[in-house]
Amino acid sequence: MxxxxxxxxxxxxxxxxxxxxxxxxxxxxxxxxxxTAEPTVATEKQPALIKIGSQHPFNDSDSTGTMTVLKFRQPFPSRFPPDRAGYEFAGIEIRQCFKTISAKEGISVGWEPWSLTYKNGTIVDPPSSWSADHFSVPLYPRDRPVRAGQCVRGWIPYEVPKGKKPSTVAYTLPASDTQAAMQVEWTVR
Structure with missing residues (x-):
């Protein structure tokens, strides 16, 4: 007052x-x-949209560095078709570089934070099982430890509705005791 x-x-x-x-x-x-000042309502900050190929810094509870969605490809070539009729593979090529890692036990990289989102609200997560033999490109590491100063790069495949492109590639980390939730999105064109 x-x-x-x-x-x-x-x-x-x-x-x-x-x-x-x-x-x-x-x-x-x-x-x-x-x-008396009017009360204000806290609004959730919308994630910034970034162009594919653009680097984005990150600073989470365990590490700092940069991440980049280098490319999006649909259809994504595979030696075998998806199991579901009416679907095809899409893929994103990403690179993450770790400047610092503060966790004593280190950290591991994986596919889980990465997803594809569609304008109608559909979210497609990466597959829970796959065979590297299906794809002729290097896949992004999964459950692989990394160290400070290291960069990792590769493709993550997705099974998506045939002919329907997502609107964004999203990197999402849930909130923790020491870190607010983080979401970064790259626009698919």
């Missing part, structure tokens, strides 16, 4: 108080005005 004090001198400020017309000096009058 903000308080503002107004001091008034003479009759000009005291008219409402019934100033007499005698011309006698009046004592200073003090009025207190209270102004």
């Amino acid at each position: 903000l308080k503002v004090q107004l001091a008034t001198l003479g009759c000009a400020g005291a008219l409402a108080a019934g100033c007499s017309g005698s011309g006698a000096p009046q004592s200073a009058q003090t009025a207190t005005v209270t102004v």
